[in-house]
Amino acid sequence: MSKIKLALGLTAIILLVVGINAYAQTITTSTTNTSTVSGANGTGGANASSGVNASHGSNGSDGYYVDTGSSIPTLTNSGTINGGNGGSGGAGFATGDSPHGGNGGSGGAGIYIKGTITTIVNTGTMSGGIGGAGGLSASGGTLGSNGHDGNGISITGTAGTVTTLTNAVTGSIFGGVWVGGDNFGINEPTISTLNNFGVISGGINVAMSTLTPGANPSITAINNTGAINDGIYIAFLESTYLRPAISSIINSGYVNGGVALLGSHQTGLGAGSLISSFINEGAITGGIDISLLDAALGGSLDGITTLTNFGSISGVISVTSITGNAVGIHTLNNQQGSSNSALAYNGVLPTNYNVIINSAANYGQLSGSSLSGSTTFGVYSGSNVTSRLYTGVLRGLASSNVAGSGSTRTGSYDGMTWTLTETVSTVGSENWDLTFSGISTVQTQSSLHTLASRLRGAFSSQAVATNFANMNTYDCDLFDDKGICVSVGGQQTYVDNPSSNLTSTVVVAGYKVSPTLRIGGFLNQNINNNTVAGVHISNAKPLMGLFAVWNQNEDHLGYQVKVANAYQDKDVSTIRDAVATSEPGRGSTELNTQSYVGELSYAFLANEDKTLVRPYAAVRYTRIKQDGYTEETSSAVTAPLTYASLSDRSTAALVGVKLNHKLADKVTLTASLGVEQDLNHDVDNLTASGVSGLTSENFNNNINRTRPVASIGAYYRPVKNQRIAADIYYQELPFQSTASTTAYVNYMIGF
Secondary structure (H helix, E strand, O other), X not given: OOHHHHHHHHHHHHHOOOOOOOEOOEOOOOEEEOOEEEOOOOOOOOOOOOOOOOOOOOOOOEOEEEOOOOEEEEEEEOOEEEOOOOOOOOOOOOOOOOOOOOOOOOOOOOEEEOOEEEEEEEOOEEEOOOOOOOOXXXXXXXXXXXXXXXXXXXXXXXXXXXXXXXXXXXXXXXXOEEEEOOOOOOOOOEEEEEEEOOEEEOOEEEEEEEOOOOOOOOEEEEEEOOEEEOOEEXXXXXXXXXXXXXXXXXXXXXEEOOEEEEEEEOOOOEEXXXXXXXXXXXXXXXXXXXXXXXXXXXXXXXXXXXXXXXXXXXXXXXXXXXXXXXXXEEEEEEOOEOOOOOEEEEEEOOOEEEEOEEEOOEEEOEEEEEEEOOEEEEEOOOOOOOOOEEEEEEEOOOHHHEOOOOXXXXXXXXXXXXXXXXXXXXXXXXXXXXEEEEOOHHHHHHHHHHHHHHHHHHHHHHHHHHHHHHHHHOOOOOOOOOOEEEEEEEEEXXXXXXXXXXXXXXXXXXXXXXXXXXXEEEEEEEEEEEOOOOEEEOOOOOEEEEEEEEEOOOOOOEEEEEEEEEEEEEEEEEEOOOOOOOOOOEEXXXXXXXXXXXXXXXXXXXXXXXXXXXXXXXXXXXXXXXXXXXXXXXXXXOOOOEEXXXXXXXXXXXXXXXXXXXXXXXXXXXXXXXXXXXXXXXXXOEOEEOOOOOOOEOOOOOOOOEEEEEEEEEEEOOOOOEEEEEEEEEEEOOOOOOEEEEEEXXXXXXX
């Protein structure tokens, strides 16, 4: 954007106070426009007569006008609002001493605001009028100047105010948005929030001068996801008091025509900026041009306090004509470079420059020319450092342009040390590379987060095994003369989220102490244990347990009381993923599981004695504990993590009903349906040390405290003292929406 346009900004502030338009329609209350509203066109100027200049064309009138003191809640436009066109200037006299043509009149604004509108929503079209043509002149005379085009929206006066201006996806504003002061007092025109989803042609323009303290910035926030054509333009004269022209700009759309800032701070103390925060996530074409004059003693003026570029800025960031204590850009954060063209920069360097690293192939590069001053280099706090080397992060910057001395600069980021090295020092072709050493805290934390999820899967598989064993599944209640029962079988369990499965053989033995009391025990030996990636549970040690059952009656009708436990020690090895620059930690520990259950049930016959119904209520306590351990040190692991012990303790109440239905003389169908409710569930966080800055991983988020359980099966009794049974058991588990399904087939014989 040219210096000519910048210079015109100061003139525009002065011109704003002259040439008051006529107004087509004054509004004083909430207004909805669905049709076409047009301001009247200006009249043409009279032609010159002998000895008299040609007259100027008159200004076009505005489409809508909001006068000083008016307060309007809403203005909604889905139609068309036009400012009138300016009249043409008169023609100069053909002969005589005044052959000058008249100037064309200015176009009227679509909406001219000197009062207050709380909300403007535009889904249609708002347009400023076209400036009138300048008048012709005779040979040797002067042509009249063309009139200025009108703004789509003009906010001015002593206190013109819009709280929220929203230009919707279907909305178009031609002639741009103007916020300009026409007095030098405390009350200046403002927009609190400008949201653009559509098209604004003619740019967003702020031209202001203030001599006394202002309560608000001219525009508090601009949020653009659409297109702003003809750029963003700020001309600000600060004589005594500083305040931002715009507090915040977030661009995730397009700004075509660049950004131009012209500022002057004359006498007062204090610090201020034309733009406080500028975040570009989209595209800016035409670059950014900043010129500042700061003559204040003890004060300072920033063009942009913080400019963060995640998108692209084509053209050049040019910071020139900086005087006094002025700072063009205080902090520049930049991601543009390696995946497209480097960010071009000339003039006075920013006070601070931070490279933004998104990945090994997407990081910022700054290319400078005609530079002055120096900048302090750093790494942006939100960077994702996935590589040890980033080449050409600075180009064209001499050693004197980078704060520090020598050919290297160092600093720290995310637990690592970075080194900026000047690899080429030829004048005009300077090049700086960035390297990292050490262990990343963020990436180690990420690998720890993944391990936590996998360990939750291991804990879930242990909970499945003990729950299945204790809920009357492992029992042996078929006896003959010797009062001995033996059962052998196989079990297959599937757990989802994360997916795992295991295969086991099961042996159960029972002894009939009396007609109403039996005791027994079981062993469950894993044959195959396909756990989640990164966690391996050994098959070496079996799950074991004991049980005792008392029945009120010998035929098992009436009340029944059962107590049981399950116990298992497992060797566990873990592999922590290497995430980018983090290390692949390996370690081993033990996982101990204990479960105790007490159940009360009552059995009765129904359906002509074909169906045995057994409602039950139970309480179960489970503890799963992983011992603390330290990862192994190796050439690949220089900073092994040490883990604290991790324990999951829960007490649950269970209620439901079990059914046995005699389908045929030797065939019985079985089913159950119930619900588990946690009475108490305490889980430790996964805590590791060994890399600075690590935080505990939440191991108990999203606990499912109310869980259904169900089973279906059948058994066949070929003879009185033998039984072949098959069951499928489903249960939901506490962690991360996990469920399991277990199939169990067994052969039971009584002696």
